[in-house]
Amino acid sequence: MRFVDNTFVDLPDGWDDRAESATEALVGGTIVADDRSSVWKALKESLEELSNGRCWYCETNIPRTDNAVDHYRPKGKVQGVEFSEDEKTLVRCEINPEHTGYKWAAFKYENFRFSCQHCNEYRKDLQGTGGGKWNYFPLVNEPERAYDELDEDNEVPVLLDPCKRLEWRLLSYDKSGVPFSRFEKDSPEDIKVRFSIRLYHLDQKRLNEGRVGQWRLFKPLIDDAKKWYLKKLRQDQGADACFEKELRKVGMWFHPKSKNTYLGFLVYQLEQDKDKDTLHPWIGELIRTVG
Numbered sequence: 001m002r003f004v005d006n007t008f009v010d011l012p013d014g015w016d017d018r019a020e021s022a023t024e025a026l027v028g029g030t031i032v033a034d035d036r037s038s039v040w041k042a043l044k045e046s047l048e049e050l051s052n053g054r055c056w057y058c059e060t061n062i063p064r065t066d067n068a069v070d071h072y073r074p075k076g077k078v079q080g081v082e083f084s085e086d087e088k089t090l091v092r093c094e095i096n097p098e099h100t101g102y103k104w105a106a107f108k109y110e111n112f113r114f115s116c117q118h119c120n121e122y123r124k125d126l127q128g129t130g131g132g133k134w135n136y137f138p139l140v141n142e143p144e145r146a147y148d149e150l151d152e153d154n155e156v157p158v159l160l161d162p163c164k165r166l167e168w169r170l171l172s173y174d175k176s177g178v179p180f181s182r183f184e185k186d187s188p189e190d191i192k193v194r195f196s197i198r199l200y201h202l203d204q205k206r207l208n209e210g211r212v213g214q215w216r217l218f219k220p221l222i223d224d225a226k227k228w229y230l231k232k233l234r235q236d237q238g239a240d241a242c243f244e245k246e247l248r249k250v251g252m253w254f255h256p257k258s259k260n261t262y263l264g265f266l267v268y269q270l271e272q273d274k275d276k277d278t279l280h281p282w283i284g285e286l287i288r289t290v291g
Contacts, residue, residue, distance in 0.1 A: 001168040002264035019107040033075040047114040055116040070115035073102035104149040160196040177211030211265040254290040
């Protein structure tokens with residue numbers, strides 16, 4: 001996962017009016033949300049462009065047949081979920097009182113997330129994982145669940161949101177690319193990370209392998225940049241220009257138009273570099289630039 005800025009979604013002419021009309025009809029009970037699915041589908045390409053075709057949750061490049069506009073806050077009945085006693089599986093539970101959906105947010109573009117079906121749809125035993133965001137929307141404190149728009153700000157969602165600038169940084173990874181929680185057990189941060197990993201299928205085997213594969217391709221660029229930086233410190237002829245060329249190559253990996261994936265994992269790996277605060281301070285500056 002990596003931050004996606006959805007502030008400036010390209011809205012077609014008349015879209016705001018259609019969204020407002022659909023919201024009034026949904027809240028008034030004369031339609032169900034899917035009756036006006038054309039409203040959010042009209043923004044699919046605009047949302048896709050913000051991440052250059054990558055899923056906002058797992059960062060994979062999505063085939064056109066396997067993508068969807070996900071509603072971060074569910075548009076339909078909200079389903080409760082919790083870990084089993086052994087914490088190996090997810091168990092559905094009831095929400096009391098019943099929540100029929102965040103109807104006021106069903107047609108808000110701020111609530112839309114471009115998602116692959118693996119992250120969005122409920123699936124079981126997906127290469128060793130079980131989950132899928134589906135209609136799950138757990139909260140850190142269930143009694144604070146909002147049943148009308150005025151109370152929405154009281155909620156602290158459990159699921160990590162790629163549209164919150166810093167939340168993706170809560171994720172940690174081991175050397176095999178497997179995400180994990182680095183936080184104290186059952187702290188709000190720990191709960192967010194553990195639930196998000198399971199519900200978004202972020203620990204799927206192919207994702208783990210993909211992260212490691214991208215790092216193996218990317219790391220030689222960092223190694224070359226390190227070499228030229230040390231030569232630059234030694235004032236070797238041409239070292240300054242060569243260092244800048246290597247930095248440019250590194251920056252291209254993070255360019256918005258780049259098709260490279262798992263950029264959040266690459267940033268995490270850079271943050272683990274033992275030399276970034278001493279011998280290679282430029283790495284810290286790079287992280288602040290691309291992260």
